[in-house]
Amino acid sequence: MSRHNKSKRRRRVKSTAPQVPPRPPRRIDERPQRLNAPWHPFPLVELCVLAGIVCIVLGLFRTEDQGGRILLTLGLVLGSLGGLDTSMREHFAGYRSHTLVLAAFPAVATAALSAFAGLWLVAVVPLMLAVFALAFLALKRLWRRKTGVPA
Incomplete structure (x- = not known):
């Protein structure tokens, strides 16, 4: 026999506060129509x-x-x-926000073009990092302005 008597459990007191109706779930994965390309269909x-x-x-x-x-x-x-x-x-x-992907594109393009032009590797890497940093900062600023997030 168990030591807890199930029939003598206390019942929960019902709240008198009004219940809030559940919110409909937010669909984060739905893309707005404005994101469709001009050649959409x-x-x-x-x-x-x-x-x-x-x-x-x-x-x-x-x-x-x-x-x-x-x-x-x-x-x-x-x-x-x-x-x-x-x-x-x-x-x-x-x-x-796709800041990293978009900042990497001009950096890789700069590195490829400067390497094909015959620039030394010692100069290619700092040039690529500088282009990446400038593009990253510009794209992050643009993203914050578009979404209204303070800097």
Whole structure:
């Protein structure tokens, strides 16, 4: 036999305060209509990413020749542009902050162009970091202005 007698439990006192009706759940994942691209019904970004994936796969099968490296590079660029498009539209509309991704784009582009131009690696890295820092600060300031968050 248990030592607690279940029939002698105290009952909770009912509150006389009015109950607040439950709020409808907020849907955070729903994107506002203003984020749709100008070419909205046409799946341009998805086709760009698909073409990038195909180019990457074809480039991986032809690694020995120059055409395979070009296909691989083209695939990486197309896939990156597909993600960059969505990131830019969401960031500039004030929907989600993509500051790091968007700041990395000009930094990587600067590093690639300066490396192809023949700049020494000792100069490429500080230049890339400076471009990244400037872009990060500018994009963060823009994001705060769009969302109304104080600095």
